[in-house]
Amino acid sequence: MVPDIVESPLGIWMNERISEDDSVYIIAGYPSLKFAKANLIDHEVEGRLDPKRVFVAFATENFVVSKWQWQDRDSDGSGFPSSHNAKYGALIWPR
8 A cells, every 4th residue: 555655645744743763754645556456465455445544654764664554534625634734744745
């Protein structure tokens, strides 16, 4: 799912609130399962995609993904993760 959202992100933030895990970029999106299907693992995730949640990956300055997780979608209609304005830094994509 990480390759899916990196290939077609909904939003990318520059983390100005760097924590102990040194995540510099936050990438959010909705997995298309293209990677899972290409690698014959789609049966493991199919049916588990919740439309009320968004998939988020955290990457270092070298774009090495250090962790990922599902988060609730914000109620503002953007499709971004809940409280993205408070949790993350500047939105760098899309502008």
